[in-house]
Amino acid sequence: MSETRITCEVNGRKVARTVATHKRLLDLLRDDLNLTGTKEGCGAGECGTCSVFVDGKLVKSCLVPAARAEGARIETIEGLAGMGPLTPVQKAFHKTGASQCGYCIPGMVMAATNCLRLNPEADIDEIKERMGGNICRCTGYTKILEAVEIARDVIAGRRPEGDLDTDEPLGDSFIGHNVRRIDAPAKVTGRLRYAADMKLVDMLQMQVLRSPHPHARIVSIDTSVAEAMEGVECVITAADVPGKDGFGVFVHDQPIMARGKVRHVGEAVAAVAAEDLLTARRAVAAIKVEYEPLPVIGTPEDAIAPGAPVIHDYAPDNVVKHIPLRKGNPEAGFAEADLIIEDSFSTQSVEHAYLEPEAGVAFVDHDDVVTVHSPSQNITHHRHMLADILGLPINKVRMVMSAVGGGFGGKEDMIYQGMLALAAIRTRRPVQLNFTREESLIASAKRHPSKVSYKMGLKRTGKITAITFDMLSDGGAYGMSSEGVMRKAAILSCGPYEVHNLQVDTRAVYTNNTPSGAFRTFGGMQAQFATESMMDIAAEALGMDPFELRRINMYRKGSITHTQHRLDRASLDMVLDAAETASRWESGAPNVRGAARSDMGGPDTRQPCTLGARIVAEAADLSQGDHPTKASTEAAE
Amino acid sequence: MLTYDAYHRPTSLPEALRLWRDAPEGSRLVSGATDLLPAARDGRLGDVHLPALIDLTGVTELRGYDFANGHVALGAGTVYQDFLTDPVLRRALPCMPYVSIWFADDQIRETATLAGNLVNASPVADGTPPVVALNGLVELSKLDGDAITSRRVPVRDFITGPGRTVIAPGEIMTRVFLDTCYGYGGAFQKVGQRRSLVISVACCAALVKLDESGRVFEDVRLALGGVGPGPIRLDDSERMLRGEPLSEELMQAAAGLAAEKVASRSRRDYRRDVVVSFVRAALSEALSNAGAKAPLQTMEDMANV
Ligand SMILES: Cc1cc2nc3c(=O)[nH]c(=O)nc-3n(C[C@H](O)[C@H](O)[C@H](O)COP(=O)(O)OP(=O)(O)OC[C@H]3O[C@@H](n4cnc5c(N)ncnc54)[C@H](O)[C@@H]3O)c2cc1C
Ligand code: FES
Ligand code: FES
Numbered sequence: 001m002s003e004t005r006i007t008c009e010v011n012g013r014k015v016a017r018t019v020a021t022h023k024r025l026l027d028l029l030r031d032d033l034n035l036t037g038t039k040e041g042c043g044a045g046e047c048g049t050c051s052v053f054v055d056g057k058l059v060k061s062c063l064v065p066a067a068r069a070e071g072a073r074i075e076t077i078e079g080l081a082g083m084g085p086l087t088p089v090q091k092a093f094h095k096t097g098a099s100q101c102g103y104c105i106p107g108m109v110m111a112a113t114n115c116l117r118l119n120p121e122a123d124i125d126e127i128k129e130r131m132g133g134n135i136c137r138c139t140g141y142t143k144i145l146e147a148v149e150i151a152r153d154v155i156a157g158r159r160p161e162g163d164l165d166t167d168e169p170l171g172d173s174f175i176g177h178n179v180r181r182i183d184a185p186a187k188v189t190g191r192l193r194y195a196a197d198m199k200l201v202d203m204l205q206m207q208v209l210r211s212p213h214p215h216a217r218i219v220s221i222d223t224s225v226a227e228a229m230e231g232v233e234c235v236i237t238a239a240d241v242p243g244k245d246g247f248g249v250f251v252h253d254q255p256i257m258a259r260g261k262v263r264h265v266g267e268a269v270a271a272v273a274a275e276d277l278l279t280a281r282r283a284v285a286a287i288k289v290e291y292e293p294l295p296v297i298g299t300p301e302d303a304i305a306p307g308a309p310v311i312h313d314y315a316p317d318n319v320v321k322h323i324p325l326r327k328g329n330p331e332a333g334f335a336e337a338d339l340i341i342e343d344s345f346s347t348q349s350v351e352h353a354y355l356e357p358e359a360g361v362a363f364v365d366h367d368d369v370v371t372v373h374s375p376s377q378n379i380t381h382h383r384h385m386l387a388d389i390l391g392l393p394i395n396k397v398r399m400v401m402s403a404v405g406g407g408f409g410g411k412e413d414m415i416y417q418g419m420l421a422l423a424a425i426r427t428r429r430p431v432q433l434n435f436t437r438e439e440s441l442i443a444s445a446k447r448h449p450s451k452v453s454y455k456m457g458l459k460r461t462g463k464i465t466a467i468t469f470d471m472l473s474d475g476g477a478y479g480m481s482s483e484g485v486m487r488k489a490a491i492l493s494c495g496p497y498e499v500h501n502l503q504v505d506t507r508a509v510y511t512n513n514t515p516s517g518a519f520r521t522f523g524g525m526q527a528q529f530a531t532e533s534m535m536d537i538a539a540e541a542l543g544m545d546p547f548e549l550r551r552i553n554m555y556r557k558g559s560i561t562h563t564q565h566r567l568d569r570a571s572l573d574m575v576l577d578a579a580e581t582a583s584r585w586e587s588g589a590p591n592v593r594g595a596a597r598s599d600m601g602g603p604d605t606r607q608p609c610t611l612g613a614r615i616v617a618e619a620a621d622l623s624q625g626d627h628p629t630k631a632s633t634e635a636a637e
Numbered sequence: 638m639l640t641y642d643a644y645h646r647p648t649s650l651p652e653a654l655r656l657w658r659d660a661p662e663g664s665r666l667v668s669g670a671t672d673l674l675p676a677a678r679d680g681r682l683g684d685v686h687l688p689a690l691i692d693l694t695g696v697t698e699l700r701g702y703d704f705a706n707g708h709v710a711l712g713a714g715t716v717y718q719d720f721l722t723d724p725v726l727r728r729a730l731p732c733m734p735y736v737s738i739w740f741a742d743d744q745i746r747e748t749a750t751l752a753g754n755l756v757n758a759s760p761v762a763d764g765t766p767p768v769v770a771l772n773g774l775v776e777l778s779k780l781d782g783d784a785i786t787s788r789r790v791p792v793r794d795f796i797t798g799p800g801r802t803v804i805a806p807g808e809i810m811t812r813v814f815l816d817t818c819y820g821y822g823g824a825f826q827k828v829g830q831r832r833s834l835v836i837s838v839a840c841c842a843a844l845v846k847l848d849e850s851g852r853v854f855e856d857v858r859l860a861l862g863g864v865g866p867g868p869i870r871l872d873d874s875e876r877m878l879r880g881e882p883l884s885e886e887l888m889q890a891a892a893g894l895a896a897e898k899v900a901s902r903s904r905r906d907y908r909r910d911v912v913v914s915f916v917r918a919a920l921s922e923a924l925s926n927a928g929a930k931a932p933l934q935t936m937e938d939m940a941n942v
Contacts, residue, residue, distance in 0.1 A: 063745070
């Protein structure tokens with residue numbers, strides 16, 4: 001590996017380092033200068049977590065060869081405030097609560113700073129445009145944009161500086177109120193360290209060999225070449241697991257690395273811990289695996305077809321979980337109906353796309369305690385499972401939850417902590433694994449794609465008489481949270497409506513797709529999409545106002561839920577009233593068009609994206625033949 | 638992951654050409670690196686090892702631009718952000734600011750070059766349609782012994798297919814010649830999945846010049862991207878409009894001709910539908926940027942019909 005000497009100025013200080021020639025500026029900053037406020041969310045220019053100034057221009061450091069930093073002046077998030085007080089932009093982010101997981105925030109602060117440096121009078125359209133290269137997955141953009149506008153006004157002297165340190169008085173609700181987060185200063189300065197930002201003395205880097213096949217028997221794994229490579233400290237496979245292998249939120253059906261066969265593309269097959277990332281990647285490429293492809297189940301329908309291949313021996317019918325709910329007598333309910341509607345609703349797989357890719361560090365401490373730091377959303381359960389997998393007593397396993405750069409359910413599964421722990425035990429050295437974005441996409445759980453077959457019976461009055469609800473979900477290759485998701489989908493199935501006669505079945509089945517797991521709403525979204533669509537279809541068929549139809553059927557105090565629970569209070573009436581008022585709903589069936597209804601535009605609807613806030617004004621000038629500035633044109637109006 | 642053994646940063650063209658001529662087989666030139674680096678990732682090319690990279694960003698001769706004979710000769714180092722921030726270029730190339738604003742984001746545009754975009758020759762590149770509309774020629778230079786020799790190739794002939802160009806070993810793209818279009822109204826329309834950071838599904842560049850009366854098309858330039866292996870100049874549509882008085886019907890008819898040009902196999906019907914309203918919208922936008930007096934239909938008006 002060739003090396004290059006790089007001398008540059010970083011945050012006002014001269015630095016010189018000898019680094020591998022192929023490094024990116026991002027690597028130079030993070031690995032060699034320990035400036036980990038600059039993050040790697042994608043490594044491909046798409047997310048903006050790596051934004052830094054190079055000679056005064058904001059660029060994405062994942063796309064800058066480090067050698068180009070020679071002689072350059074670089075400014076990172078750490079340099080904005082330096083040793084001094086937070087900048088107005090940073091303070092404004094703190095004030096508005098514009099940081100949730102915080103992973104995007106250093107990049108956001110850099111982009112906001114750049115915007116206001118280039119145009120201190122940027123209006124909201126221009127701010128949005130100039131920050132378009134930075135993605136946030138959890139704060140949402142409202143608070144971030146609000147912060148930039150506040151900072152702009154403070155910098156311009158239109159707003160007192162003291163505003164940044166004071167909070168707006170709390171009205172009668174926290175809803176819509178900006179709350180300072182106590183960890184915001186750590187996030188807006190880039191000081192908060194996530195798992196990928198941790199560095200321990202003597203730490204090794206892990207890389208994982210993943211399956212190219214959706215379903216295949218592993219005939220053999222030859223790790224000898226990889227093991228013999230200089231700098232490789234260990235290569236592990238399922239054969240190295242000392243205890244009882246298997247993890248999962250409900251059923252422990254997933255080995256920490258494929259055992260005997262692979263069940264989805266991207267499943268871990270072997271892992272390498274080496275002195276550096278490149279050696280680990282080269283060693284992974286040198287592992288030879290012989291596969292014998294097996295018949296593949298691509299859809300949940302195929303999984304339950306007679307004679308379907310079996311994915312897990314313990315589940316010969318390929319069913320992860322079936323939740324049946326029964327209440328009343330649906331047959332009698334449908335017999336009594338004036339109108340019966342049938343339809344089906346499909347949803348697709350969805351990736352969480354938290355900005356922090358999975359990352360972790362494991363080591364064995366002085367008391368032989370295997371310690372794993374990772375952004376796990378379920379450390380206690382992980383600890384118990386890991387103890388079994390490693391064959392260790394529980395007091396010899398420690399799980400530490402590092403700062404989570406977004407999870408949304410996707411970090412509940414212990415998909416890599418086992419490999420890290422095992423490699424730390426094997427090498428007696430700290431081991432780190434940072435997923436690439438692509439790896440995160442291919443190996444982590446997704447939202448269940450599901451198909452709901454729906455039948456609803458109603459009286460002409462709008463009263464629902466019966467429902468059958470049959471959901472078939474693609475659980476993917478492993479169980480993960482499928483059981484809980486199916487339970488929740490069943491509980492919420494027919495919505496917040498009292499239905500005396502219902503038959504609900506939710507099923508998740510094994511396929512050779514990427515495993516499905518926990519994801520915000522935990523099955524609720526798929527069920528509600530079906531139920532609420534049915535309500536609108538029914539309202540249209542009955543010529544009834546959709547709010548009205550919902551009021552007729554809604555849960556009230558004393559209602560019996562789908563799962564036979566008697567409610568001692570219910571608030572749907574208030575929710576419907578509030579929604580009706582806020583949306584300025586014009587009463588009538590969904591398909592009528594009244595005086596105020598239209599399909600696009602209207603008050604409070606979001607305007608279509610505009611582009612070119614910076615050039616629109618100029619084009620207008622050109623066409624008018626004179627050249628007033630945008631600001632003066634506005635002032636004249 | 639992209640790895641390489643050597644990284645060269647020549648500062649002059651002769652030095653760059655020498656390094657490039659003598660570079661070991663498999664070496665690459667690099668400008669903004671915004672195509673080169675992301676390509677070496679899992680799911681695309683995977684890990685790639687190159688003997689050497691020759692970085693052109695420090696080469697003085699590739700910076701800046703000159704004007705001559707109705708052309709602007711852009712140095713190969715010209716980045717997309719220049720088309721937005723440089724008032725001289727904005728006036729000379731009125732469609733380019735609109736292309737740029739749709740291109741990636743402010744940060745990528747600081748380093749992404751027009752030259753890199755052309756050499757990369759992606760069928761969905763945003764830079765190729767406007768360059769074709771501006772009768773672009775590329776200058777390719779190489780060493781002949783110690784002397785620098787150059788040839789000029791029209792961009793229409795330079796790109797021969799997806800990712801394929803006529804660039805020869807040892808050649809570096811040194812300049813891009815474009816027609817200057819003072820007094821034209823420019824426009825760019827792009828369909829993608831979001832506003833920033835999105836590769837086009839299809840795109841259209843338009844330039845319109847009106848005669849003195851402001852009611853007759855003196856010149857019209859239209860080109861499409863994303864609908865075939867390379868950029869497509871809409872010569873028929875241009876001919877239909879040139880010299881004619883502005884009219885809704887005529888513009889609609891000219892836009893309609895674009896559907897015939899869609900050659901992409903994927904999502905063909907969608908692309909055919911899209912390009913017609915697209916070309917129509919690009920014409921409207923260009924007209925209004927050219928200072929047309931008549932009220933013209935906009936994309937939003939059309940969506941609300
Ligand atoms: C997040 C993101 C968003 C993007 N969005 C868009 C978009 O909206 N529209 C779009 O069209 N593209 C987009 N791209 C692609 C890319 O940015 C452009 O193609 C860009 O113009 C490439 O220029 P570059 O200078 O970065 O090229 P490089 O990556 O440096 O080089 C590209 C190719 O050209 C060669 N090359 C470079 N300079 C020369 C030269 N002077 N002579 C000969 N060969 C040369 C290189 O060897 C390489 O083969 C995007 C890329 C990213 C990462
Ligand atoms: S843009 Fe650089 S890491 Fe995502
Ligand atoms: S706060 Fe923006 S990604 Fe989490």
